[in-house]
Amino acid sequence: KAGVTQTPRYLIKTRGQQVTLSCSPISGHRSVSWYQQTPGQGLQFLFEYFSETQRNKGNFPGRFSGRQFSNSRSEMNVSTLELGDSALYLCASSLEGLAAPPSYNEQFFGPGTRLTVL
Amino acid sequence: AQSVTQLGSHVSVSEGALVLLRCNYSSSVPPYLFWYVQYPNQGLQLLLKYTSAATLVKGINGFEAEFKKSETSFHLTKPSAHMSDAAEYFCAVRTKAAGNKLTFGGGTRVLVKP
Numbered sequence: 001k002a003g004v005t006q007t008p009r010y011l012i013k014t015r016g017q018q019v020t021l022s023c024s025p026i027s028g029h030r031s032v033s034w035y036q037q038t039p040g041q042g043l044q045f046l047f048e049y050f051s052e053t054q055r056n057k058g059n060f061p062g063r064f065s066g067r068q069f070s071n072s073r074s075e076m077n078v079s080t081l082e083l084g085d086s087a088l089y090l091c092a093s094s095l096e097g098l099a100a101p102p103s104y105n106e107q108f109f110g111p112g113t114r115l116t117v118l
Numbered sequence: 119a120q121s122v123t124q125l126g127s128h129v130s131v132s133e134g135a136l137v138l139l140r141c142n143y144s145s146s147v148p149p150y151l152f153w154y155v156q157y158p159n160q161g162l163q164l165l166l167k168y169t170s171a172a173t174l175v176k177g178i179n180g181f182e183a184e185f186k187k188s189e190t191s192f193h194l195t196k197p198s199a200h201m202s203d204a205a206e207y208f209c210a211v212r213t214k215a216a217g218n219k220l221t222f223g224g225g226t227r228v229l230v231k232p
Binding site for chain 2: 042058106107
């Protein structure tokens with residue numbers, strides 16, 4: 001089974017631009033979560049999508065948004081990029097059932113997209 | 119609210135020596151606890167998880183962790199370090215109330231000396 005894939009792996013943008021990152025979960029996984037990893041703030045939760053709906057959200061400004069498609073693939077978008085948005089963005093998928101709250105199913109992480117904002 | 123504290127941002131061990139990485143958590147409800155490892159330029163890989171079954175949890179690559187409720191700890195150990203254990207390790211907590219959100223500790227980078 002293929003793992004979580006993220007594209008692109010590396011990205012360089014300039015301040016003020018916007019960027020879209022893509023995540024393809026493991027086949028059959030319906031939950032996709034996004035995390036930002038920086039040396040200063042560590043790993044921080046951005047948001048989670050399940051069945052095309054945002055189910056949970058972290059404490060990030062509205063410039064950070066995401067969506068999920070019917071095939072569970074997810075994208076996250078960052079508008080009006082700032083220098084501080086430079087980070088490794090990690091996507092994770094998990095096998096969730098229909099019942100809420102979610103179980104403790106393992107989250108499988110992709111290799112990440114390294115975004116550099118100049 | 120849930121939080122995780124990892125004591126020591128860097129740990130240096132000799133090959134063959136005990137690896138001990140400390141993790142303390144704060145949670146008002148029963149937590150699910152995880153240890154992840156991250157190798158350079160890679161994502162996170164699950165080492166092991168505690169889900170309220172056995173308090174001593176065995177994971178991959180010879181790692182294990184013990185859940186101690188009285189100490190709110192979930193320390194990670196490995197009896198004998200290998201060079202391949204050099205990586206960054208993250209402790210994480212999750213609760214039903216927080217959904218699928220993982221809250222991570224600051225990470226501990228392990229250096230293994232030959």
